[in-house]
Amino acid sequence: MTEHSSGYRTPARLFHWIVALAVLLMIPAGLTMTREGLDRGLQDVLFIFHKNTGTLLIPVILARIVYRRLHPPPPLPASVPGWQQRLAAASHLALYALLVIMPLSGFVRVRAGGFPIELLDAMGAGPWLPKSEALAGAAQGLHFLAAMLLIALLALHVSAALHHALLRRDGVWQRMWPPTGG
Numbered sequence: 115m116t117e118h119s120s121g122y123r124t125p126a127r128l129f130h131w132i133v134a135l136a137v138l139l140m141i142p143a144g145l146t147m148t149r150e151g152l153d154r155g156l157q158d159v160l161f162i163f164h165k166n167t168g169t170l171l172i173p174v175i176l177a178r179i180v181y182r183r184l185h186p187p188p189p190l191p192a193s194v195p196g197w198q199q200r201l202a203a204a205s206h207l208a209l210y211a212l213l214v215i216m217p218l219s220g221f222v223r224v225r226a227g228g229f230p231i232e233l234l235d236a237m238g239a240g241p242w243l244p245k246s247e248a249l250a251g252a253a254q255g256l257h258f259l260a261a262m263l264l265i266a267l268l269a270l271h272v273s274a275a276l277h278h279a280l281l282r283r284d285g286v287w288q289r290m291w292p293p294t295g296g
């Protein structure tokens with residue numbers, strides 16, 4: 115038994131919970147700011163929060179994926195049936211894919227549409243993309259589709275986590291919680 119044999123390491127846990135918190139704020143912000151008839155002031159605040167936090171997440175998510183490649187987690191307990199282990203692996207892979215697709219498609223939608231990302235603009239960064247309605251429209255469609263997939267997958271993910279934490283009590287929850295240790 116090594117020190118890390120039972121759960122995720124501290125950096126993996128911190129990455130998970132920081133990104134989870136950000137994404138769980140980004141989703142309602144995104145859904146609210148696109149609603150018809152929303153107060154203009156609130157809409158501006160939500161857009162600024164959404165675009166800038168989402169952009170900051172890009173390097174964090176890429177660093178998380180590199181860390182994950184270098185430090186794969188220990189296997190799930192043998193009490194978890196094979197099909198659930200495979201479903202967990204597939205859903206985690208899909209979550210990582212969506213964590214890349216979401217902020218990149220959002221970034222392309224905004225920059226190809228010619229809109230600001232205040233943080234980058236304040237640093238004097240260029241738009242990095244040519245203005246293109248076609249590209250902005252395609253990225254917008256992808257952002258929406260990926261957002262719906264992400265929400266569905268997160269419902270499954272959080273249900274599974276709570277199932278392990280409250281009903282099965284098989285130690286799977288403790289692999290990721292608390293955010294440090296392990």
Ligand code: HEM
Binds near residue numbers: 137182289
């Ligand atoms: C309240 C919300 C959440 C709870 C309770 C939760 C719980 C967990 C738990 C317990 C694990 C460990 C599973 C295992 O041992 O195999 C895990 C892994 C994971 N979670 Fe979450 N999670 C939440 C939100 C999120 C969000 C918002 C995302 C991403 C958008 C996410 C992405 C992931 C990924 C990618 C893994 C796999 C980690 C890896 O193997 O590298 N989670 N989550």
Ligand code: HEM
Binds near residue numbers: 223
């Ligand atoms: C993990 C990161 C992100 C998540 C989870 C996320 C989630 C969402 C959700 C749920 C919506 C509402 C559904 C929709 O209309 O598409 C949305 C809309 C939007 N997001 Fe994001 N987003 C992320 C990153 C970004 C980034 C980095 C940007 C830009 C820099 C961005 C720009 C936008 C814009 C402009 C909209 C409105 C789309 C429209 O015009 O209809 N998002 N986002």
